[in-house]
Amino acid sequence: MYEGAVQELIDELGRLPGIGPKSAQRIAFHILEADPEDMRKLASSIVTVKDKVKFCSICGNVTEQETCAICRDSRRDPTMICVVEESKDVIAVERTRSFRGRYHVLGGAINPIAGIGPDQLRIRELLSRLSDEQISEIIIATDPNLEGEATATYLSRMLKTLGINVTRLASGLPVGGDLEYADEITLGRAFEGRRSMS
Structure with missing residues (x-):
């Protein structure tokens, strides 16, 4: 070379x-x-x-201070937490302007092949937040792939035992997409997540 x-x-x-x-x-x-x-x-x-740059002591998002701007914002709804895999996912959700709660960044997803299990993610920190804060809903916004689904399933099973409302982002067909190019899983999810038009 x-x-x-x-x-x-x-x-x-x-x-x-x-x-x-x-x-x-x-x-x-x-x-x-x-x-x-x-x-x-x-x-x-x-x-x-x-x-x-370091990670927020509360949610795990990137910041230059002890806590990130979202955690410091008193206008955010403290009863809702959106759980994401990475800090870049926080930016993606924020761009939608649809969520006004707080976040929890896991730092990845469960991936046994890569040696990443629940203990390597920020799940203990999430459980700690649940005992310290009044949370009414956890929105799981992990990627719609094998690792993201495994992580979502693990979190859902664990959090439901605590009596907290756990929801998952809907997934389905992209706007402007053609049905013929959609894979079976995406198309199946689109059918499962259909809603009334009336």
Whole structure:
């Protein structure tokens, strides 16, 4: 391959999620050809984010303070918690402007193949919140894939024994999609989650 620093950069970039060997090589050569000042800013931003950003002590979302802006917002409904896998999921839900409660970030999903079980997720912290706060509903908003479903099922079974209302985000057909391209699980969920039009 390449010598020294260039190959080291390609190798490090290749460790990032979603970056394969060819993409890593393209990014490395972009960095080589880019304005040095721009690349110093990029490097500085990476160091700064690693130094300053931490996880909210309440919900696990990313923040530069002890608690995140959502947990500090007194206008949010404290009786509802939306459970998500990652911090990026909080942003996705917030963009809808449909949820005004609080969040709990698990830090992943149950995935036995990758060695991730319930103990590796922030489930104990969720249970701690339930004993400290007056929660009327838990909305499980994990990804609609095998790991997300396993996590949702585990949480649902555990939380129902506590007498808390547990709901799951509906899933189904995307707007603008064609039925012929929908997989069986998505189409099945769309049928299960159908609602009256009258």
